[in-house]
Amino acid sequence: xxxxxxxxxxxxxxxxxxxxxxxxxxxxxxxxxxxxxxxxxxxxxxxxxxxxxxxxxxxxxxxxxxxxxxxxxxxxxxxxxxxxxxxxxxxxxxxxxxxxxxxxxxxxxxxxxxxxxxxxxxxxxx
Numbered sequence: 001x002x003x004x005x006x007x008x009x010x011x012x013x014x015x016x017x018x019x020x021x022x023x024x025x026x027x028x029x030x031x032x033x034x035x036x037x038x039x040x041x042x043x044x045x046x047x048x049x050x051x052x053x054x055x056x057x058x059x060x061x062x063x064x065x066x067x068x069x070x071x072x073x074x075x076x077x078x079x080x081x082x083x084x085x086x087x088x089x090x091x092x093x094x095x096x097x098x099x100x101x102x103x104x105x106x107x108x109x110x111x112x113x114x115x116x117x118x119x120x121x122x123x124x125x126x
Contacts, residue, residue: 020056022112024048025063029105029112032070036098046071062117063108070104073124100126 031045046068053064077097084090103126104118111118120126 019115020060022060022063022115024052025060025067025112026109028064028067029108032067032101032105042071042074059111059115059117062121063112066104066108066118066121069121070101070108074101 028045028049031041031048035042035045049064049067049071053068054061056064074097077100078094081090081093081097084093107126108118
């Protein structure tokens with residue numbers, strides 16, 4: 001390709017462009033998982049997600065949206081499951097909630113490693 005070819009230079013620039021920093025998105029997923037040990041870390045994670053939302057490429061912003069939705073949906077599920085512990089059904093639901101959160105975080109980590117948005121950002125399930 002000719003070095004004066006604009007398309008050739010654009011291709012080189014695109015290859016040489018630094019990839020966006022995914023560190024904070026990874027930290028947020030880690031904080032969500034750490035909430036099993038220290039309960040308030042998920043709150044810290046959602047605050048960070050709100051701060052960093054809209055400051056990266058589309059696929060990275062999708063992760064922040066996914067993380068924010070994970071927090072709020074998880075909080076709703078936790079409230080319902082906790083209320084249902086009065087009739088015993090809440091205990092298996094709390095276990096299901098823990099599995100749900102782990103799966104969403106693992107999907108998020110995988111998407112970040114592949115530099116793509118998580119699948120089904122708008123889903124309430126997995």
